[in-house]
Each structure stands twice: as C-alpha cells, then as structure tokens.
Amino acid sequence: MEKLIELLKGVRDDVDFSECTTLVDEGILDSFDIVEIINLIDEEYGIEIPAIEIVPENFNSVEAILNMIQRLQEE
Amino acid sequence: MEKSILSYLEKSEQTFPDKIAFSDDKYELTYHELANSARSIGSFLIEKIGIRKAVVVYMEKNARNIVAFMGAAYAGCFYVPLDAQMPMERINIILKTLQPAAVIYDDKTEKFLSLMETDCIKVLYDEICILPQDKEKLEITLREMIDTDPLYILFTSGSTGIPKGVIVCHRSVIDYADWVVKTFELDESTIFGNQTPFYFSMSVLDIYATIRSGATLHIIPKMLFSFPVKLLEFLKEKKINTIYWVPSALSIVANLGALDVVQLPSLKKILFAGETMPTKQLNIWRRHVPDATYANLFGPTEVTDIGIYYVVDREFSDDEPIPIGVPCDNVDALVMDEDGKLVKESGKIGELLIRGSFLACGYYNDPQKTKETFIQNPFNNSYPEKVYSTGDLVYWNENEELVYVSRKDFQIKHMGNRIELGEIENAMSALDGVDMCCCLYNKESDQIVAVYTGNLEMKRLSQLLKKKLLRYMMPNICHRMESMPLNMNGKIDRKKLKDKYVK
Numbered sequence: 001m002e003k004l005i006e007l008l009k010g011v012r013d014d015v016d017f018s019e020c021t022t023l024v025d026e027g028i029l030d031s032f033d034i035v036e037i038i039n040l041i042d043e044e045y046g047i048e049i050p051a052i053e054i055v056p057e058n059f060n061s062v063e064a065i066l067n068m069i070q071r072l073q074e075e
Numbered sequence: 076m077e078k079s080i081l082s083y084l085e086k087s088e089q090t091f092p093d094k095i096a097f098s099d100d101k102y103e104l105t106y107h108e109l110a111n112s113a114r115s116i117g118s119f120l121i122e123k124i125g126i127r128k129a130v131v132v133y134m135e136k137n138a139r140n141i142v143a144f145m146g147a148a149y150a151g152c153f154y155v156p157l158d159a160q161m162p163m164e165r166i167n168i169i170l171k172t173l174q175p176a177a178v179i180y181d182d183k184t185e186k187f188l189s190l191m192e193t194d195c196i197k198v199l200y201d202e203i204c205i206l207p208q209d210k211e212k213l214e215i216t217l218r219e220m221i222d223t224d225p226l227y228i229l230f231t232s233g234s235t236g237i238p239k240g241v242i243v244c245h246r247s248v249i250d251y252a253d254w255v256v257k258t259f260e261l262d263e264s265t266i267f268g269n270q271t272p273f274y275f276s277m278s279v280l281d282i283y284a285t286i287r288s289g290a291t292l293h294i295i296p297k298m299l300f301s302f303p304v305k306l307l308e309f310l311k312e313k314k315i316n317t318i319y320w321v322p323s324a325l326s327i328v329a330n331l332g333a334l335d336v337v338q339l340p341s342l343k344k345i346l347f348a349g350e351t352m353p354t355k356q357l358n359i360w361r362r363h364v365p366d367a368t369y370a371n372l373f374g375p376t377e378v379t380d381i382g383i384y385y386v387v388d389r390e391f392s393d394d395e396p397i398p399i400g401v402p403c404d405n406v407d408a409l410v411m412d413e414d415g416k417l418v419k420e421s422g423k424i425g426e427l428l429i430r431g432s433f434l435a436c437g438y439y440n441d442p443q444k445t446k447e448t449f450i451q452n453p454f455n456n457s458y459p460e461k462v463y464s465t466g467d468l469v470y471w472n473e474n475e476e477l478v479y480v481s482r483k484d485f486q487i488k489h490m491g492n493r494i495e496l497g498e499i500e501n502a503m504s505a506l507d508g509v510d511m512c513c514c515l516y517n518k519e520s521d522q523i524v525a526v527y528t529g530n531l532e533m534k535r536l537s538q539l540l541k542k543k544l545l546r547y548m549m550p551n552i553c554h555r556m557e558s559m560p561l562n563m564n565g566k567i568d569r570k571k572l573k574d575k576y577v578k
Contacts, residue, residue: 011557024298027298030298030301031297031298031300031301032558032560032561033301034301035301035557035558036557036558038331039528039557039558040557043557050332050336051303051331051332051333051335051336052304052336054301054302054303054304054331054333055305056298056302056305
C-alpha cells in the first residue's frame with residue numbers, strides 16, 4: 001500500500017491518497033492523471049490494465065487501485 | 076440565402092419544437108426552450124448594452140451555454156466563450172484585448188468573478204434566461220443585423236503565448252454549416268457526441284450543424300475520456316452516430332483496447348481534426364468500426380474551422396500519412412513556394428493559403444497581427460482580396476490531394492539538412508509500442524528531441540527508427556513519458572514539452 005501511495009504522490013503530490021475515497025467522483029484526479037497512473041502501474045507492476053477494468057470504481061481510492069492490481073496479478 | 080444563423084435556429088424551432096437540441100449530464104433543452112430562453116437573454120442584452128457588443132459567456136460547459144450564445148446573437152452582439160477550467164491569468168489577458176460589455180456567468184463560475192479584471196456588467200444566467208421577451212426590440216434588432224456582422228470571437232491557444240481573438244461573422248458560419256451538412260449528409264437523424272470545448276473552433280461544427288439540421292447534440296462528460304469503456308458505453312446508450320473529435324481522444328480509446336470491449340452499431344460518422352491523426356490508431360478504429368465514414372478535416376480557427384478535407388476512401392498502412400485532402404466546396408486552396416510562386420505540380424512543398432467566405436474578419440483589436448496573416452492574395456494585383464496564410468506546409472500528391480507536412484516553423488535545418496519534424500513523428504507513431512509522440516528541435520544545441528509515450532523501450536525505438544529514417548533525421552535525444560501533456564483543446568501540448576525538454 002505504501003509503495004502505491006508513494007507512486008501516486010509522484011503523479012499528484014497535492015492529493016491526500018491515504019484518506020480520499022472519491023478521487024474520481026469528485027474530479028480530484030483528472031483525465032491526464034488517470035492515463036499516467038495506468039502507465040505507471042504497467043511499468044512498476046508489469047500489469048497491462050485491460051480496458052474493461054478502467055472504470056471510475058477502480059480508481060476512486062488507493063484501496064480500490066490496490067485491489068484491482070492484486071486481482072490482475074492473480075490472473 | 077440567410078443573413079443570420081438565427082434563421083436556422085428558428086426554422087429548427089418551428090419544425091422540431093419539442094425535440095432535444097442539446098443535452099449534457101445535468102440539463103436537456105428542446106429547440107423551443109433553447110430559442111425561447113435565448114430571446115429572453117437577447118431582450119435583456121439589447122436593453123442593457125445595445126447591438127454589436129462583446130458578450131463573454133463564462134459558464135461551466137453544458138447545454139445552457141448554447142442558450143447564452145444564441146442570446147447574444149439575438150441582441151445583434153457577438154459571444155466569447157470562456158469556461159470554468161480556464162486559468163484566470165489567461166482570462167484576464169483576453170479581457171484586456173476584448174473590453175467586453177457584459178459577462179454571463181453561472182453558479183459554478185460566480186466565485187471567480189472578483190478576480191476578473193473588467194468593469195462591465197456581470198449577469199447570472201439563471202436570472203436572465205427567464206426574463207420577459209421584447210418582441211418589438213428583437214424584430215428591430217434582427218432587421219438591423221447584416222450577415223457580415225460578427226457572431227463570435229474564439230481566442231486561439233496562441234502557441235507563442237498571447238491568445239489572439241479570431242472574430243467570425245454570421246456569413247462564414249452559415250456557409251460553413253451548409254458545407255458540413257451537405258458534405259457529410261447530416262440531417263435531423265444525426266446525433267452528435269461532442270468532445271471539444273466551446274472555446275475551440277471544432278465545436279462550431281458540432282453546434283451549428285446541429286442547429287441547421289434540427290439534430291441532437293449530447294455533450295460528453297469530460298471524465299469519460301479517461302475511462303474509454305465507459306465512454307463507448309455512453310456513445311452506445313445515447314445511440315450517437317456522429318462524432319468529431321481530436322485525434323488524441325480517438326487514440327486513447329484505440330490504445331487502451333476499449334474497442335474490443337464495446338460494440339458501436341450506431342456510430343456511422345467519425346470525423347477528426349486539430350492535429351495529425353496517427354494512421355496506426357485510425358486503422359484500429361477502422362478494424363473495429365468498419366462501416367463508418369471516416370474523414371480527416373483540416374483548417375485553422377481563422378477560416379472558421381475547416382478549409383480542406385479528406386474522406387478516407389482507401390487502405391493505408393500504419394506508416395502512411397492520411398492526406399488532408401481537397402478544399403471544401405466554395406473554398407480555394409493555394410500553395411505558395413518560398414519564392415512566392417504558385418505550386419501546381421505534385422510533390423513540391425509550399426505554404427497553404429486559403430481563400431473564401433470561411434475566412435474570419437481578422438483578430439479583434441489587433442491590426443498588426445491581422446495584417447501579418449490576413450494578407451492580400453499574392454496572385455491577385457487587380458483588386459482587394461484577402462487570403463489567410465496558414466503557416467502550414469503542404470504538397471499536392473498524385474491524386475491531387477493535399478498532404479500536410481508540418482508547421483512552417485517546424486521545418487528545421489539540422490546538420491545542414493532541411494528536415495520536417497512531422498516526418499520523424501510519422502515514422503515514430505507507426506511503431507508498435509509507441510502511443511503518442513512529438514518531435515522538438517533545440518536550436519542552440521542543434522539537436523532533435525523526441526518525446527513519446529508507450530511501452531517501447533528506447534533502445535529498441537532507436538533500432539527500429541534507424542531502418543525508417545535517414546541518418547540525419549534520427550532524434551539525438553529521446554524521452555519517454557508516462558503520459559503526454561495535452562493542452563486545453565486536447566492536443567499535444569508542444570509548448571509544455573518545449574519548456575521541459577528544450578530549455
């Protein structure tokens with residue numbers, strides 16, 4: 001979790017990732033941020049996120065992002 | 076022949092009063108509601124500021140903006156779209172040039188009003204859209220308006236820093252809307268999915284083709300463009316059959332594999348403009364939506380939106396550039412070489428000049444800049460005739476189609492050779508593992524700097540490019556980014572990249 005938060009801070013250092021659960025719903029992350037995060041996950045975790053997983057529910061919080069990563073790692 | 080686009084609005088209002096004209100995720104407006112509220116706003120503006128004045132529309136992007144635009148038109152005024160996302164610094168630069176007579180705002184932009192450097196009246200949209208109409212004053216105003224009166228000003232993103240206000244009259248927009256509808260066979264069954272911001276010239280096609288044909292336009296929520304599967308589901312749900320997007324938006328959808336997930340049986344017309352459409356991404360779309368009509372449109376804000384177009388009518392390999400095509404009906408394209416001679420033969424590169432009624436009137440309150448690019452037709456010494464020098468380099472191919480090379484200022488001299496940065500970009504885009512790319516030139520160090528996104532390793536990129544490009548065209552420095560910065564219009568932000576990598 002820590003590693004992920006650190007990576008996300010690299011994208012947006014002004015966002016409180018440890019607490020927020022409405023990153024997408026409240027428009028805190030914008031379109032560029034999402035694309036950057038997707039590419040970051042590919043690089044750092046070696047996971048190419050399939051299009052069907054690129055949905056707001058999976059990016060609303062660090063927990064959601066981590067869950068998605070773990071789920072994809074198991075496949 | 077119409078003298079005001081309001082004629083198109085009222086025709087559509089009479090024919091389709093209760094049909095949805097514009098909608099977004101919060102609001103929905105029928106043609107009657109649109110025209111009615113616009114007449115209220117128009118009446119108010121006639122009373123308060125008079126005819127032929129600048130009206131800033133500073134609201135969150137939604138269907139109601141269109142009402143405000145038409146309201147300004149009813150008052151014989153011209154509207155200037157700004158939106159809630161624009162940085163105040165830029166807005167104030169614009170206000171300085173503009174000196175508007177009124178600002179129409181909404182509850183989302185209200186909090187920024189005190190930062191705006193203007194003393195003109197500021198009015199809340201919700202208050203003025205329900206005011207009583209003054210039929211008599213509206214009629215008088217309509218009679219006083221002529222087709223060469225301005226309809227709007229769009230401020231260009233100004234790659235050099237200071238935005239320029241391109242002022243466009245009713246005549247040009249009427250002409251343009253007629254061309255769009257005729258060429259792409261748009262009609263009342265057209266359902267648009269709008270991506271482009273209203274301060275960007277591409278939205279002119281969306282808005283006025285809709286009004287002209289009594290079509291429906293859905294404003295796509297911006298966030299959906301980061302969630303391509305959700306985006307395509309939106310297109311499917313609303314049965315959108317026509318889109319006119321920037322290539323970056325189409326590319327993100329293609330690159331993230333969303334087209335494998337969602338079928339789009341309704342989508343029939345896919346138009347694009349604003350920057351070069353990478354052929355590789357276009358081919359991905361063509362494989363998944365084979366029955367649609369694809370068209371590449373080309374033109375600067377200074378000719379309303381588009382002057383040249385190409386309907387994709389054959390196969391292209393991933394590294395073949397898509398032509399920009401032929402001049403629109405009632406538009407003339409001239410190619411001028413460095414010696415000022417007219418180029419007619421194929422293969423010779425020259426600057427594109429555009430002639431015709433799509434031309435804007437010029438830049439508002441900037442006679443100097445206007446003189447530089449809205450010039451006397453160099454091939455006509457007999458009477459005053461304006462052409463617009465685009466600053467774009469093109470050539471005619473063997474099919475008598477124009478092909479875009481690059482901006483005049485992207486033609487560089489490197490290691491003694493003349494190089495088009497666009498050519499290098501083209502070669503890079505075609506590679507597997509490159510999503511988006513941009514080439515810059517560092518004059519001081521005489522180096523070509525390539526920036527790209529994608530999972531292709533830099534070493535491999537160099538190896539593959541060596542097979543495609545002449546030695547002296549090879550980028551000297553490569554940077555790989557997680558994501559490409561896009562500017563407000565959704566195009567690759569070259570200025571940001573320059574600031575980062577070439578300074």
